[in-house]
Amino acid sequence: MKIFLLLLAFAGIAYYEVPGLIHRKQWRELAAFTGLLSLGFVLSLLQIIGVKMPSPTKGIILLIKQITRNPGA
């Protein structure tokens, strides 16, 4: 059900945007659009089917804590 809704949402976005891009022959734009939308789709799908993705936030927090462990002041 959730996957169906997700597909519907992404299909809606593609339906809204793609015909205009083809009509104006903006192929570069179409490629960028498809690439980013696919990235968004894969990330959402992974999230929905419950794959644990590493959060960049945790990495950034760890890294900064390492760097600032001995602050100069």
Next chain:
Amino acid sequence: MTMLENGRIDWKQAAWLIIISRSVTFISLEALKAPPANQQTWMVGPIALGIAMVMAVPFLILAKRFPRQTLIQYSETLLGPLGKLIGVFYVWFFIHTSAITLRHLGGFFTTAVMPETPTLVFIISLALLAASAVRNGIEVIGRTGQVIGPALLVTFILIAALVAKDVNPKALLPLFDKGFSQLLYGGLIYAPRCNEILVAAMVAPYLNLKKDINKAVFVGFAVYFLFFMLVDATVIGVFGVEQAKTLVFPFFSLTQIISIGDFLERVEIFYLTAWILCLFIKVIIFYYAAALGTAQILRLKDYKPLAFPLGTIIVILSVLLVESQVELMEFTSYKIWTFYALPFVVFLPLALLLTELVRKKGNSGS
């Protein structure tokens, strides 16, 4: 080089956008918990303003040398493929800021307004609205800022005026009891949080008078820090610094205690409206900067088709990035966010400026 954005804004609109986006910080007043974390926190305002203006200098010089290019474009002009990579980092930073802000906004709706609705519902509906704003371009965003900004400042003044009788001026003193260095340190770790300077660098070519970018940045930050002092001083004056530090939303608690006679109560709804609008504008401008930046990195003719795909990525990141409100608080605290923003706001622009001074690719002076 073609211009991706045909809209134009004036310096006042750009300044309003900076003020609104910065005012997001007033609700939790992160500055109260950061050094110097005592009664003189409000004095950090003017010092942080000075430091923020120094930080803005590389951007302003670069904007003058490349009047028709944004941050993403001149970094590529200056450094070629390496500059493109820097552009990718900036776009990531914009997306990240937007996602974190969206998470704040959605989380707030869930905890305070409708606890039984999943956060995702708010996040998606707000993201749809934001996407439509981004597609409409900088002119519409600028005008929105111009309408919301004054209303926002009036709200702050009104709240401060209504609690003025409860302010204890003694709570704000003594000044400089631990020496000036504490205040300077406070300013130094507060100023890099002003990442709106990056947005200014992204919209600089779209001002109707290019040289006005200096005015926009200065007035924007000056007004923000003035209100920072006002809000901070009122909170400390009413609650005292020790109690204020224990509150999660000090300024919000302040609006809750307002009660004039028997007829003026529950003023907090005005503040909440203002705060939600602030967060929403912040989401929009960083989202816009990300869409524009991506289009410029990929050398597209139009950034508008990227609005929805980027929106899906921002939505999913806002869910994925932080697991809990506690982690969100830790990430946005001065201990982490300041240092995360530092390379984007200070080191990279300095490197770009040095490159420009050596290679002289822009218009030199005159």
